[in-house]
Amino acid sequence: MTTDIPSGAPDTGHRPFPAAERAGTLAHRFLETAAAYPDRDAVVTPATRWTYQETDRLSARVAAGLAAAGLRPGERVALLFSHGAEMIATLLGVLRAGLSYVPLDAAYPEPRLAYMAEDSGARALVTVRESLASATALAQGRPVLAYEDLVLHDEGHPVVRATPDGEAYVLYTSGSTGRPKPVAQVHRNVLHHTRVWTDGLRIGPGDRLTLQSAYSWDSAVQDTFAALLNGAALYPVDLKSLGVSGLLEWMARESLTVYHSTLPVFRALVRAMESRATALPAMRVLALGGDTLHLSDLDAYRRSFGPHCRIAGAYGSTECSCALLRVEDPGYRPPTGVFPLGLPVVGTTVRLQDGEGRTVEGPGEGEIVVLSPYLAPGTVAADLSYRTGDLARRLADGTLLLIGRADFQVKISGIRVETGEVESALKELPQVREAVVMPFTDRLGERQLAAHLVAEPGTRPTAAGLRAALRGVLPDHAVPTAYVLLDELPLTANHKIDRKALPDPLTAARSADDTGPRPAGSLERAVAAAWHEVLGTTGAGPDDNFFDLGGTSLRMAAVHERLTRTVAPGLRMTDLYRAPTIRSLARLIWRAAGPTGPSSEDAAGGTARGARRRTARRPRRPSTGAAPFLTLPPPGGDRTMAPGGTRD
Incomplete structure (x- = not known):
């Protein structure tokens, strides 16, 4: 793993982050940072640009409002927000008040959120005013507080009530019992993991970091505090609003320097960069996690980013955050066909353990076990170890390669x-x-x-x-x-x-009913072509629903990128969710184009009379609920787009 700063990389003013035992709490460190950099950008969204001074003031008001509502240190508060700046001010206010936050992702189903609110024992819910009705339904009698009311409080001279061993947050992960599983973490440990991310990526006050992960993911914790506890600017990114092309344009305009996402989003971004001939010259670090980086990903990184830009592969989980980290420059060539796992971070030991619980020495295979005093309380064994369930192979040179799972995760x-x-x-x-x-x-x-x-x-x-x-x-x-x-x-x-x-879902696929109407007109055919590229489907009818054919939010973003590049440059991501069929989206694009656009006959599949003729020839396929039992559609499209359900 290389440690020197590549030639041409900007000086971000990085300084080593203090050990957790000397950093106090997240709230104390934020106040120190805000005092040192009051006029620097702290939180930036397309609609918001807060300085550290403004973020400090807003979080202080939230803390005062929570105290006035009767909440006391040590209690939990559930936060229901979309991906925006208000969530940042609120979670900082929660921490200042000595409380811990439980993020509720507004994109999750209501029953899941209600379970998390109940299971966590949250004393209250905080949300924006427009979501009060939803929050009240989830609260089940708990107080519901509006962010807009909390920030009206006079912050006065608030006292930070957080303690180093006090709980900072509770995140919910997928659970093997059929219910989401809570993982809590304390201030001291989060500060340690912030140190790992800060020093590993050399983050300083001159940096501008993306925040793509939902607040309910551990990766969002890394990005949020690595920015706000170092004087850097944090850029929450709502991929569902911006789309891939919008994200690319925004990052280029704002000269972002540190990018962090899962591999599918990165692949979609590179595709957009290449198709639009758009560069990100300020980018100096790509942090990619959640899956294995292949040689094709490394090749895409070398093609699309400058020689000063480095790539970081992180390994960890909600229980241990980042346990292994590898940061390399474009000249690195992995010994095998994948980017290997990195070295144990400071304060962490990693070993391989066989099925009998014995440590695997030298080359061999075993389960990855993480040992650290900074693991999430309640998830560790007596020897401060955490069995990850991941299997790895150690090569002769000590390199670890991820090879699978020991369970069904x-x-x-x-x-x-x-x-x-x-x-x-x-x-x-x-x-x-x-x-x-x-x-x-x-x-x-x-x-x-x-x-x-x-x-x-x-x-x-x-x-x-x-x-x-x-x-x-x-x-x-x-x-x-x-x-x-x-x-x-x-x-x-x-x-x-x-x-x-079990049969291979690819070979077990049954073709969809192909007797329905076909897309007609140039715009319907253009939308269908974009679906084909992203979903691989060739038989989609004009009234089939994108999500019923296996579409996901990230694949919707890929469709958006293609259509804005070809037939609809002004198309918004939200338009695709409002019009999830080929016919409805083609009509929306045609209406937006106005009198200068294609004729209605050519654009939206013809006149109503023509549509009736087509329907008479072929029985209309229902849009939802009546499709034959499907696996995946026939092959097609490129290999850069990702599967779904990411909280982008």
Whole structure:
């Protein structure tokens, strides 16, 4: 792992971050930073640009408002926000008041959020005024406070009530029991992990960092505090609003220097950079996590970024944050076909352990075990160790390669998913008798989930119907994109489910009903072509729903990038969610184009009379709920777009 600053890299003013035992609390360190850099940008969004002084003042008012509402140090507060600046001010205010925050991702299904609010024991919920009705439904009698009211309080001279061993936050991850699992962390440990990220990426007050992860992910903690405890600027990015092309333009305009995302989003970004011939010359670090970097990813990095830009591969989990880190320059060539895991970070030891619990010395394979005094309380063994469940192989030179899992946990778009939780949700549906969920690689080269099902007698569930039902209880990234209906599940000689004998969802695919109408007119055909590139589908009808065909938020962003590059430069990401069918989106684009755009006949599939003629020739395909049981559609498109459900 290289440590020198590459030639041409900007001087960001990085200074070594103090050891956790000397840094106090997150709140104390933020106040010190705000005092040192009052006029520097702290939080920047397309609608907001707060200095450290302004962020300090707003968080102080939030802290005063929480205290006035009767909340006391040591209690938990649930935060229901979209991806914006208000969440940052609120969580800082919560920490200053000696409370801990429980982020509730507004994109998650309501039953899941209600469970998290109840299970965490949150004393109150905080949200923006426009979300008060939703928050009240989740609160189940708990007080609901509006951010806009909290920031009206007089901050006075607030006293920081946080303590180093006090709880800072509670994040919920996928749980093997069928319920989300809470992971709590204390100030001292978060400061240590901030030190790891700060010094590993050499973050300083001259940096401008992306924040793409949802607040409920551990990676958001890394980015938030590595920026705000070092005088750098934090840029929360809402990919669902900006789209990939909007993200690229914004990063170029703001000269961002540190980029952090999962690999699927990075691949989509590089695709947009190459198709639009747009560069990011200020970028000096790409931090990519959640999955294995392949040689193709390293080649894309070298093609698209300057020689001073370095690439960082991070390994960790919510329980241990970043445990292994590798930072390399463009000249690095991995010894195998993948970017290997890095070296243990300061304060951390990593060992391999075989199935008998013995340490694997030298070359060999075993489960990754992390030992550190900074692991999340309640998740560690007596010897301060955490068994990750990940399997790795150590090469002769000491390099570690990730090779799989020891259990049924998988990563989808870089997000941890327990297949047991998905199976439990499927078995709750009245049409499903048995369910097994397994990962597979789709024809676009991305990791997805496939559900293998045995239906209840007399029922014939559809893929669209199952997806819709699961989206009501699971986050998008945990909803399978492929579904295989079986008469019975295969069993081993010991009468256990034989997962290796489950049919490949790619070869088990059944073609969709191809008797419905076809996209007509130049705009419908352009939208259909974009769907084909991103989803791989060739048989989508004009009234099929994008999400019913396996579409996801990130793949929607990929469609947006293609359409803004070809036929609709002014198209907004939100337009695609408002018009999720080929016909409706083509009409929206045509209306937006006005009198200078294509004719209605050519653009939106012809006149109503023509549409009636087409319908008479071919029975109209229903838009949801009645599609045949599907796995993935036929191959097509490129291999850069990602599968779904990321909280971008």
